Structure formats: C-alpha cells, structure tokens
Amino acid sequence: MGERMRIVIVGSGGVGKSALTIRFLQNKFIQEYDPTIEDTYRKTMTIDKKSVFLDILDTAGQEEYTSMENTYFRLGDGFVCVYSITSADSYKKMKDCMENVLMHKDQQYFPIIIVGNKCDLKTKREVTPSQVAKDFKKTKYQYIETSALEGINVNKIFIDLVRTCRKHSLFLKEQEKKQKNKKKKKNCIIM
Template sequence: MAPRATAAPTLHKVIMVGSGGVGKSALTLQFMYDEFVEDYEPTKADSYRKKVVLDGEEVQIDILDTAGQEDYAAIRDNYFRSGEGFLCVFSITEPESFDATQEFREQILRVKNDENIPFLLVGNKSDLQEKRRVPLDACTERAAAWRVPYVETSAKTRDNVDKVFFDLMREIRSRKSDDSRASNGQVKKGKSKRFKCQIL
C-alpha cells in the first residue's frame, strides 16, 4: 500500500519591521542559524524559511526581514499585506528607533485594517544596559496602550530570541483558529470593537 501523504506543515508568515540598525537581521540570523552577525550589510529584504516544532507540532516559519531604511512605502505596504504577524523591533539604546515604532504600527494597521493583528514589540540589544536610553517604563506603557506583548532581546547573547518568534507564532496560530471558526459560521470575537469611537 502506498504511504499516505502527510499534510504539509502549517506555514506562519512573520515580518520583521523597525528602523535600520536596530538588529532585525541579527535577530533573524541568530534564530535561523544560531550565530551572531555583528556587521551585517543593510538588508534589501531577505526571506528565510525554517521548520520548527511549536508546542509539539511541526510548523514552518517564513521570516521576511525588511530593510528599515527603505523609502519605498508601496513596497513596504506589499510586505505588510503578506504578513500574518509582526515583530516590531527597536534598540533600547536609540530613542529614535523607539519613536519610529509608532509609525510602523500605524502603517501596519492601515494596510491590514485590523486592530488585533498578531504583533510583538521587541526591545533589542538588552545586553547593552549601560547604554540604555529608552526607559523600560516607556516600553511597557506603549505595549500596554497597543495591547501587545513587550519582550527585550539580545541577538548577541541569544536572550529571548527564540521566545519572540515562538510567541508570535502562537499568536498567529490562535488567530488562524479564530478565523477558521468564524468562517464556519460562528461569530468572530473582538471584531466589533473597532467601531467604538465613531463621532456622529
């Protein structure tokens, strides 16, 4: 008897966003290959794919590492459309990169038209505490205002690197199961609250 074809592992599409130089590529490469790349050429946009085991289930993660300094908003919009979840990265040593997360968040919400998109705010370079210039309070307040998790990482020491990718995949997975239940005729939860501040 021919062996039964197994279903392809579920694919979760993750997009890395953030200013240039905050360590998006370093985080991605550390997660993919367990190596720290200090001097990485500015990314155009690189895509990576890897099989991982998420809570006992084999899945594939597809990571699009976007260029933080890219000026092509239209291309960026296309990237955002294709993503199922976002890691929004800044450096705890650069207040400007923290400020820029606001703009990335707004752009993603505009493109996705969805307040509840899987999203993590990531403060990278946690190994450089002595050079820290973005207070922890400010980071946690912003994450609370956006109702998203906040995690600090270090691509150099690998601290929390796996955590942010796996946490985001869990959010994407739970979102997909909500969506599939909704398309089976059940009411989608959390949809109505987008209209809470209409001024008539």
C-alpha cells in the same frame, strides 16, 4: 506537512533585525552590518507538538525601501516590530511601523510582538520597559527585550509569535462562523 506562516520583521535601520533573524536561524551573531534590502529565510520547527514552516521576511529599515512595505504588510501572518533600546528615535519609528501594519490589515489587533533589541547595552538605554508598558497598556501586544549578540530571548520571539498567530487564526475562524450564522438567520423567513 504542517502549517505555513509568513513572519515579517520590521523596524528602522540598524536596530538588529537581521542579527536577530540570523541568530534565530543559525545561532550565531553577525558582526558586519550591510543594510538589508530584503532577505527571505525559511525554517521548519515544531511548536506545541505541531510542525510549522516559517517564511521569515527580513525587511529593509532604510527610508528609500519603504515602498516595498505595502506588500510586506499585506502578506504577513505575524509581525516582529523591532527597535533598539539604545535609540528613542528607533522606538518612535517602530511605533509608526506598527500603525502602518494595522492600517494595511484594517484591524485593531493583529499578531505583533514588540521587540526591544540590544538589551546587553543597558548602560546606553534610551527606552525603558516602563515607557513601553505605558505606551501599549491598552493593547494585547507582547513585549520582549532581546540581545542578538548574546542570544537572549531570540527563540522566544518566534515561538511566542507562532502561538499568537495560531490563536488569532482561531479567533478569525470563530468570527467568520458567527457571521455566517447571522446571515443564515437573516435569510430565514418565518411564516
């Protein structure tokens, strides 16, 4: 059995979180849209010759369900923060979502991939890649534009996030090791 990761997909309603998830899991596009309250999916895959079992939580984007967010934020190992390139408002809400994730994780950095969905609708674009690059210039977050409709970069989101989670986990283990070594040195009394 391989490692297990909890991936949480967040963003406002109607940006295509469920469409991205279904495209990833079943390689099909869902036409009809029912607002998601919460759906959990599972998929096992091999990335870099290591097996990984993904628990994917597709969260609600509707305001009335935001009370569930605290649980999502605490449990997630990595986050897919989605907005629609055709909606500046969804971009603002996605940035607010990211802030909530970081606040709940009590860290300045956490495995997050920023996803601009609906790149097939370039003529209706309200958010440019240069705007995203400017807003996140000082961070390590990866930015990907996707299309659930056309299947563009959908698998890349999850593969790259797994790799980022693995690196972050190694980093945290190294930090923990350094802390233990510091404590040991403090506890040693030289006579």
